[in-house]
Amino acid sequence: MEDQLISKKELLEETSISYGQLYRWKRKNLIPEEWFIRKSTFTGQETFFPREDILKRISIIQKMKENLSLDEMREMLSPKMKDVSMTADELLTKGLISKPALHVYSEGGADTVFSSRNLLSLYVLEGLLQSGNVSLEEAKLAADVLKKHETAEIKKQTELIILRKLGVTTCFIAAAADSILFESSVKIVERVDLANASEELKTKYMQEGHQWK
Template sequence: MEEQLISKKELLEETSISYGQLYRWKRKNLIPEEWFIRKSTFTGQETFFPRDDILKRISKIQKMKENLSLDEMRDMLSPKMTDVSMTEEELLQKGLISKAALHVYASGESEACAEFTSRDLLSLYVIEGLLQSGSISLDEGKMAADVLKRYDASEMKAHTELVILRKLGVTTCFIADAEHILFEQSVKVVERVALRAASEELKTKFMQEDHQ
């Protein structure tokens, strides 16, 4: 499927933002450089954007700017997790992660983890969401946890996903950076989790607590 684009002129009209706002947000890395696509038209060179991505991003910026500074929004939208660590007790107390997710994540570890790093927290948050969805079993959750533990989150791209597949009762999972993935018809796609979106959601929860 060909990616749907929107021109800069259409974008400014549809979102009611100014040229200056758009490029200020670009300079602050609130909008990725790669979303500014230069194409030749009959009037010359014009700038286009991936329609769905840019409209969702601008809507999110407009909502966040009521409570956050540009720098806080930049940190929120960055693929890098906020440098934070939490204990199991703190996670349970805040209601961020359930005991079931902690158990699944700790499976195979020789000893309990005293503190969870930013990388752990993102993986735990994804596992929590998968278990809450009811679409995977505990064993499939352990498989996903193993993949997430070995993934370097600093390599996260805009379209990085955790993909869980099932074929003839056999489940597998992997992490992919491609926007479009075509599977054979006999494969059931159980879940596709956008890791960058999960990271943004988790950071939103942290910032909401900081501002309470």
């Protein structure tokens, strides 16, 4: 567990940011409050962070801060989906979604315009297909679950989880998924953090020069 955390001192040194920047970003909700973990050490109380999450978040902030205000970055990093729509042609042209993902999600239908809710589900489905870990039928199962989930209101630690046991696959969406335990005979095929997926999608979208309204 300890190797999954990074101390505040190590974080500041590794990322070359100041104490003031770190806490200014915290006040602006660019870094979640729950990532500031207070722990007792032999020198007293120290602050630690989830290593992978905080390093990824600061890297994103550093890349985007030259072109976006703190308020714009806060909006981008929020897991909540806002009103955006794109056509199938736009998604393909920008390389956000592939034809196989569109075909699976639309079940071969003629859907040509996708809302914010659809876009996140499509993006997650694209990642599943690109992973090579799921079959086409399992991808269709995941697409059906994603369509039924209200992705406009994503909470932290909400995951799409695909399980396989004795050749039978099941798929579901769970909140507080970090606390779920599975029996040893169950194979976890894929776990997708929907808040992280939303952040990635919005980052790619805004890098194309669009505003996520």
